[in-house]
Amino acid sequence: MVVTYLYTTKHEDSRQDLRENLVQVEEKKKWELYDGQDPFADLKDRPKKDWEDQSRVISDAQRSGPGEQSIPIILSDETEEHKKERKKIFLDNGFDAVFSDMISLDRAVKDLRHPQCKDLRYIDKLPSVSVIVPYHNEHNTTLLRTVHSIINKSPKEVLHEIILVDDDSDRAYLMAPLDDYLKSRGLDKLVKVIRPGKRHGLIRARQIGAEHATGEILIFLDSHSEAMPNWIPPLVEPIVMDYKTVVCPFIDVIDCNTFDIRPQDQGMRGSFAWNFDYKRLPLRPKDQKLPTDPFESPVMAGGYFAISAKWFWELGGYDEKLDIWGGEQYELSFKVVCILVLGVLGNYELEI
Structure with a gap:
């Protein structure tokens, strides 16, 4: 589609309006393929x-x-000098980066899924996935382990790209060392590093x-994450069935001191207090x-979730x-939540 604007005015307001219109046109062009239709309609009934x-x-x-196998790292013969150095590096990162550097970038982790999850089947053709990972001064081995984990645990035909912001x-x-590392391993086409050039903050970096x-x-992850086996299909299939579904995974815990991995719990719903502290509520009957079924939650955690690109932009990002x-x-x-509820009530007429 080609869009041409003809204008003769030289007023700054008009030029600003033009720029805003062009941005809107670009956004419309980006998703015009899906305009007014379900983007995954042809996938729902697949085997x-x-x-x-x-x-x-x-x-x-x-x-x-x-x-390896999520076994904790414990040093038995560490000198006091080494302990002090490790503590200093810990304070710089919020976790034991020295231990992180001892671990392989593509380590094997213990499969913490419910045993029945391993028997589940998913639609045989899934939409393409972009994994978005924002970071600021992340330690190099935790960032690279995140990248390798995503690549190793994701279907090649589904993982479209990893975007590091x-x-x-x-x-x-x-x-340059990060760019060189990715290029030397042939990952620079799959893994794209975006450097906006100034500090935007976590939220705008995700945007x-x-x-x-x-x-x-779109799947959003933090920059110190490790994926479990077969992690993408259960996040994506519910979105195929309803593209306005937003799916959050169980988030297990990587210990900041020993790097062992343990399950957080068997599932909780998200909520909030009136001071906007995030709260976790028990599941309803x-x-x-x-145990393998997804459940509804009124509020999601912000760091880990999957959403269709169409729905993300329909919501305004x-x-x-x-x-x-x-x-x-x-x-x-x-x-x-509000848009879905309003959509259900959209035909309700008030008589005044």
Whole structure:
């Protein structure tokens, strides 16, 4: 589609209006393919298949070494000087970066899923996925382990790209050395590093990543994450069935001291207090019919979720005026819940 604007006025207001119109046109062009229709209508009735990478399961089971199989790292003969140095680095990162550097970038982790999850089948053709990872001065091995984890645990035919958004980091290893690392391993086409050039903050960094993404599904992750086996299909299939569904995973815990991984719980619903502290509520009886079933939650955690690109932009993306971490999860949750409810009530007529 080609759009041409003809104008003769030289007023600044008109030029500003033109720029705003062009932005709107570009956004419309971006999603015109899906305008007014379900983007995944042709996928809903497809047969199911087992997406488990059995060769990866077998090879991972044979791995050993520091941190492999989620076994905690414990040093028994550490000197006091080394302890002090490790503590200093810990304070710089919020976790034991020395231990992180001891662990392989593609380590095998213990499968913490419910046993029945391993038997589930999912639609045999899934939409393309863009994984968006914002970061600011992330430690290099945790960032690279996040990247390798995503690649190793994702179906190649589904993982479209990984977008790393550098929110104005100033650590040297996140500049040319990161680019060189990705290029030397042939990952520079799959993994795209976006450097906006100034500090935007977490929320706007996620938005920038979404603006660069070209996949049909957007998955947002933090920059110190590790994916479990077969993690993408259960996040994506509910969106195929209803593109206005937003899906959050169970978030397990990587110990900041030892790097072992443990389950957080068997599922909780998200909520909030009136001071906007995030709260977790127990599941209702209707949520606990099967341990493998998804359940509804009025509020989601902001760092880990999957959403169709179409729905994300129909919602307007993130409010770019939000500055405080955590506000974005409420804003997006409220828009999802309120718009769906209003859609149900849209034909209700009041008689006055």
